[in-house]
Amino acid sequence: MQLEANKICFGYNRKESYLLNNISLTFKEGEKVAIVGPSGYGKSTLAKLLSGYLAPVKGRVLLDGKPLNPKGVCPVQLIYQHPEKAINPRFRMRQVLEEAKGLDLTILKKIGIEEEWLTRFPRELSGGELQRFCVARALLPEARFLIADEMSTMLDVITQAGLWNVVLEEVKRRNMGLIVITHNMHLATQVCDRIIDISAINGF
Amino acid sequence: MNRRQKLLILTILITLIIVCTYLAGICISEEAIAVDFTNAKLKPSLHHLFGTDWLGRDLFARTMKGLSISITVGVVASAISAIIAVLIGIASAASSKVIDSIINWVIDLVMGVPHLILIILISFACGRGLKGLLIGIAVTHWTSLARLIRAEVLGLRTEHYIAVSRKLGKSNGFILIHHILPHMIPQFIVGLVLMFPHAILHEASVSFLGYGLSPEQPAIGIILSESMKYLSSGMWWLAFFPGLTLVSIVFLFDRLGDNLKSLIDPYSAQE
Amino acid sequence: MNLNHIKSSTLLEIDNLSLSFQMYKGFVEQQQLEVISNLSVTVHSGEILAIVGSSGSGKSLLAHAILGILPENATIKGTLRYKDRILTSSYQEELRGEKLALVPQSVSYLDPLMKISGQVIGHKDKSKRKLALKNIFKRLELEEKTENMFPFQLSGGMARRVLVATAVIGDAELIIADEPTPGMQTDQALEALAIFRKLADEGKGIILITHDIDLALNFADNVAIFYAGTTLEITPPKDFLDGEHALRHPYSKALYRAMPQNGFTPLAGLQPYAGTITKGCPFAPRCAECMEQCKKEIPPMRKLRDGYVRCYYAT
Numbered sequence: 001m002q003l004e005a006n007k008i009c010f011g012y013n014r015k016e017s018y019l020l021n022n023i024s025l026t027f028k029e030g031e032k033v034a035i036v037g038p039s040g041y042g043k044s045t046l047a048k049l050l051s052g053y054l055a056p057v058k059g060r061v062l063l064d065g066k067p068l069n070p071k072g073v074c075p076v077q078l079i080y081q082h083p084e085k086a087i088n089p090r091f092r093m094r095q096v097l098e099e100a101k102g103l104d105l106t107i108l109k110k111i112g113i114e115e116e117w118l119t120r121f122p123r124e125l126s127g128g129e130l131q132r133f134c135v136a137r138a139l140l141p142e143a144r145f146l147i148a149d150e151m152s153t154m155l156d157v158i159t160q161a162g163l164w165n166v167v168l169e170e171v172k173r174r175n176m177g178l179i180v181i182t183h184n185m186h187l188a189t190q191v192c193d194r195i196i197d198i199s200a201i202n203g204f
Numbered sequence: 205m206n207r208r209q210k211l212l213i214l215t216i217l218i219t220l221i222i223v224c225t226y227l228a229g230i231c232i233s234e235e236a237i238a239v240d241f242t243n244a245k246l247k248p249s250l251h252h253l254f255g256t257d258w259l260g261r262d263l264f265a266r267t268m269k270g271l272s273i274s275i276t277v278g279v280v281a282s283a284i285s286a287i288i289a290v291l292i293g294i295a296s297a298a299s300s301k302v303i304d305s306i307i308n309w310v311i312d313l314v315m316g317v318p319h320l321i322l323i324i325l326i327s328f329a330c331g332r333g334l335k336g337l338l339i340g341i342a343v344t345h346w347t348s349l350a351r352l353i354r355a356e357v358l359g360l361r362t363e364h365y366i367a368v369s370r371k372l373g374k375s376n377g378f379i380l381i382h383h384i385l386p387h388m389i390p391q392f393i394v395g396l397v398l399m400f401p402h403a404i405l406h407e408a409s410v411s412f413l414g415y416g417l418s419p420e421q422p423a424i425g426i427i428l429s430e431s432m433k434y435l436s437s438g439m440w441w442l443a444f445f446p447g448l449t450l451v452s453i454v455f456l457f458d459r460l461g462d463n464l465k466s467l468i469d470p471y472s473a474q475e
Numbered sequence: 476m477n478l479n480h481i482k483s484s485t486l487l488e489i490d491n492l493s494l495s496f497q498m499y500k501g502f503v504e505q506q507q508l509e510v511i512s513n514l515s516v517t518v519h520s521g522e523i524l525a526i527v528g529s530s531g532s533g534k535s536l537l538a539h540a541i542l543g544i545l546p547e548n549a550t551i552k553g554t555l556r557y558k559d560r561i562l563t564s565s566y567q568e569e570l571r572g573e574k575l576a577l578v579p580q581s582v583s584y585l586d587p588l589m590k591i592s593g594q595v596i597g598h599k600d601k602s603k604r605k606l607a608l609k610n611i612f613k614r615l616e617l618e619e620k621t622e623n624m625f626p627f628q629l630s631g632g633m634a635r636r637v638l639v640a641t642a643v644i645g646d647a648e649l650i651i652a653d654e655p656t657p658g659m660q661t662d663q664a665l666e667a668l669a670i671f672r673k674l675a676d677e678g679k680g681i682i683l684i685t686h687d688i689d690l691a692l693n694f695a696d697n698v699a700i701f702y703a704g705t706t707l708e709i710t711p712p713k714d715f716l717d718g719e720h721a722l723r724h725p726y727s728k729a730l731y732r733a734m735p736q737n738g739f740t741p742l743a744g745l746q747p748y749a750g751t752i753t754k755g756c757p758f759a760p761r762c763a764e765c766m767e768q769c770k771k772e773i774p775p776m777r778k779l780r781d782g783y784v785r786c787y788y789a790t
Contacts, residue, residue, distance in 0.1 A: 038662075040630045053367055073373030085364040090386055099372050126746070128529065137372065156529030156686060161733040162741030186689070190735035208503045 001064055003027045003050065003076060003145050003177060008059035010042070010049055018057070019045060021203040025196070029144060032171070032178040034188035037198035043181045044081075046198065047149040050179065051078035063144075073101075077138035081150040083130035087122045093133060094118040100137040111136050111166045128159035135163060139170055145177040152187070164191060208467065215463045218456050222275065225453065229272020236265040237422060245439060254445040258434055263427075267446045270424040271453055273417070277334070277407045278457070281341035282399035289346035290392055293353025294384065297361065307354075311347045319344045323406055324415045337416045341403045349395040353388060360384055390468040398461035401454040408450060424450045483519040485559070486649050486680040487541065490515050492553035494533070494540055494704075507550070510536055511704045514553075515776055518649065518680045523671060525683045525691035525712075528701030529746065534684045535580055538651045541682075542577055543567030557649075572597070576647035580654045580684075582634040585626040592622040595640050604644050611640045614670060616663060632663060639667050649680045656690060668694045688734065692716060697782070700727050703747045703757035705773070710782035723784035726758045756785070764788050 005025040011018040019042045027033055035043055048054040050061055052068040060067055063075060080086045087096050097103060097118070111132045122130055131151065138146060146167070152160035168191065171178045182188050188195050240260035248255040254263035296307040314322070323340035330336030360366065366383055374382075410416035411425025419426055424446050431442030494511035510533040518524050528534050539545050541555060543564050555562040557570065567575075586594055595611075596604045612621065615636040626634060635655060642650050652671065656664040668683075672694055675681050685691050691698050692712040700708045707724045714721035719728050732740040744761035747753070755770040756762070762769065766787070774785045 040632055052371065070370075071373075071375075074371040077371065078368075080364060080368075082364075086368050088363075088365045088369075088383055091382075095382075099369055099374060101373065126529075126748070129745070137368075140372065142373075154686065156746075157688060157730055157733040157735075158742045159529065161735075161739045164739065165741055184689070184735065186735040190739050206499075206503070206505050208499060212503060 001029045001144050001177070003179075004062045004065075005046075005050060006060045006062055008049060008056040008061065010045060010054065010056050012045075020049070020056075022059070023201060024059075025201070027145065027177050027179060029177045030172075030175045031194065032168075032180070032192040034180045034182060034192035034195045035198055036182060036185065036188055036195060041198050041202060043198055044149050047078055047147050047179070047181050050145075051076045051147050053078060073140060073142040075142055075144040076147065077140070077143045077145070078147045078149060079131075079134050079138050079151045081153055083127055083134045084122060086134050087130060089122050091122070092118070093120055093122070093125070096122070096133055097137060100140040102141050103136065103139070104141065107136050107139055107170065110170070112162065128155045128163070131155065131159075131163060135167060143176065145179065146171060147179040147181070149181045150183070151180075153182070153184075160187075211463050211467055215460060215467065218460045218463070222453065222456060222460075225268065226272050226275045229268045229270070229275075232265045232269055237261050237269065248441050248445070255439075255441040257431070257442055258439075263442065263445060266422045266427060267424070267449055269422045270427055270446060271449060273421060273423050274404045274407055274450065274453065277337060277341065278400040278404040281338050281403045281407075282345065282396055284338070284342035285345040285399055285403070286349060286392055286396040288342065289349035289395065290353055290388060292346065293350040294357055294380070294388075296350070296354045297357035298380075307350075311350060314344060315347050319406060320409060323410050324413070327410060327415055332415065333418055334421075337407060337410060340410070341406055344406075345399050345402060349391075349399070352395065353391060356388065356391060357384060360387055394461055394465045394468065397457065397464055400457040400461070404450070404454055404457070483521045483678075485517060486520050486557065487518040487682075488554075488556040488559075489517070489541075490554045490556070492537075492540065492551065492555065494536055494545075494552075495550050496546075497548045497550070509704065511540075513773060514705050516699055516706060516709065518682055520648070520678050520680050521675055522697065523675045523681045523683055523695045525685060525695035525698045526701050526706070527685060527688055527691050527698055529686055533704050534686075534701055535653050538577060538653045538682070538684055541651060542571055542575055544571075572599075573645070574648045576642040576645060576650045578638050578642040578650065578652040578655045582626070582629075582631065582638070584638065585634060587626050589625070590622070591624050591626070591629075591637055594626075595622075595637065595644055597641070597645070599645070607644050608640070611644055614666070615640055616666065636663065636667060639670065643670060643674060647679065649682070650674065651682045651684070653684045654686070655683070656685070656687065664690065665693075688715070688730065700724065700730065702726055705757065705785070706776075707758060707786070708782060708784045709776075714780075714782065723779050723782060723789040724758075724786050725762050725764055725789075729761075 003026070005023055008020060008023050009018045010020045023046065035046065037043055045054065049056055052061070052070065052074050068074060068076065097108075113132050113136060117125060117129065135151070148167070152163055155163070167178070170176075178192075180188065180192055238261070242260065243252070243256050244258055244260035246252050246256040252262050252264065254267055256262055257266075292307060296304050322344050323337070326340035326343060327336035330339050360383070366379055369379055369383060407416060408423070408425040408428070411423045412429045414429065416425060417423045419430075427446045428443055431439070431446075434442055492511060492514045493509060495507045495509040497505055498508050500506040514537070516524065516526070526534055526537065536545070540551060541562070543562070545551070557566070560566065592608065595608055608622070609619070612619065617633065617636055617640070621629070621633065621637070629637065639652070639655055642652070650671070655667060668690065671681050671683065675696075683691060683695060692715050695712055698710055698712050698715065699706045700710070708722070708727045710722060710727065715731065719731050722728050722731060729742045732738050733742065742761060747757055747760075754772055756765075756773050759765045759769045768787060774787050776783050776785050779789060
């Protein structure tokens, strides 16, 4: 399986020039790729385009040659920098997990989610704990690609290491593709096989 | 005792007073407000708390019955109105731009016409009486709540967790029921309760003007308008007590809404 | 870069600070939630003190406590001294914006309806600050047209740099920077920190609150390791670069091992929640060297080599 960005262009404002201009990238399953680059160059926007949260103005995002289906479970799952914004504050954590249908519940233990957290509200958990839920939820059976957009930026390094170790193991076991968006070069080299600098590929 | 406990007790107390008033009005028999010329035009006393009118009817009993009707009208009309507001607010925010602008235009239109005139017209068109009045109040009071809910839904739709839910394969229906509607419940309840006083006052004023409930019903508006004729003959109590109790009930509903609002407000958790 | 050795005076002294909030638990019950406990740090002029800890561990609240801008439901215990004078709320008010400046954490601290130039200059010494503005904008790589923009027109990184500019434009003696760099390009972040470094070299004191250890290590004179509402260790950054053996507290060692460049090894267990902070050492449940004594009382801060540590067994 492969995820492909085919000459995509995107801008938030019609009057200004494109933020992302004519970007073509290919990601294969089993591959771990880091996208690095300065802020304001559209790394997060690229993540949203690849996972179908935004539609490109020009060009297409293709999964195995077909465009992403806007309905149904998306095989490309995005994990966001701020877990507290990705979870409905009125849900209990059990409901949060139930949103991902067919979730393999053995992942909960591996990722370090404790049974008693399931009855709590999001505000009663810390950022690191919430992020575990977001990761668990993104790892539903249909997921083939995982995009981590500054997933561990707000966490302390110990929690960061713990979370990444689980993600790497799970991605390897299922032979998923992993795209890591980060500003931390140490993290990129530690986690990924290939590193792409967005400022080098934008606009050609 | 902390602020929330005080508020909670106050809220329960107000609710109790309102419920008791309503039940008292229902339980008072027709005999209590029957015509009795031997006791006509009595001043307020222990036996007749609010005095009697020119036909000898006990004013206290009539006032309680009137309040009971007022509360019924207020609750039913506001409930219908609030439901209309939620449906229209969500429809407006969730559908296409064209429908959204049409709905906004209607909201402006309803807001632009003075409520009293609109209620009188609708009530008249529906053949006066309780039904006409209920419809009249219900179709005029939903606008501001609908706007509030529309804005809320528009804001909610851009939340990241809703986009995530969609990518996890959830349908629009699921998102509406699990993410959007529960979020609206506090707005709905507070909006509903704060609508009561308006509805009650409008009911009273339309009835006072003679376009609302029929004269046989002991509504506060009717009592007030009838007593106008007798004010000049020194029977001050005819207008004073029913007016005072009406204002009190309106005030209680208003406090109830405010209390609920600050109890539900998430920011009040941090103190 | 360590300037501890040059003659410097004590600016801010925090002694045994505890901070708790009164919150509703459930619907009507109230509880006290302790978020900072027994915290002691000292900031000298000419020093950058980095306070490193995970997000949500109460670091920002420390900044707000120093400035006296906590919400009403907060209770403070312990003493704060600024230049040997106890920081009362009236003294805080006098210093705030003059001698004490804050680089806030969130871009939402900018007034959305006010032009950038107005917000940076403020309402004191307008003419003097207007001149300084151009200079600071240039150093922070902000284009001149930024002055006339409104906050919504700025990118995240630009807004951060504007926030830095608001704090450094005056002649504050103590600058508290609360997560000043996320969203900036690496070179811009370095530039912003270089400005802080220069200000420190000119004799100002700087508290840099961050969760980014790498960044703190490059610029700070001292790094305070913040965990579960208190500081477990204060160390010169070179000990972090020298490796595990140079560090003092078991938690700092675990932090070192978990860094991506040093093995990426996680540690089992969780940081205790605010409100569940116990009498003993907060790290005890996750510590391999934990003894009975550690569970009973929190070890006092003691001097060890060039730094301080809260551990009975650290060597």
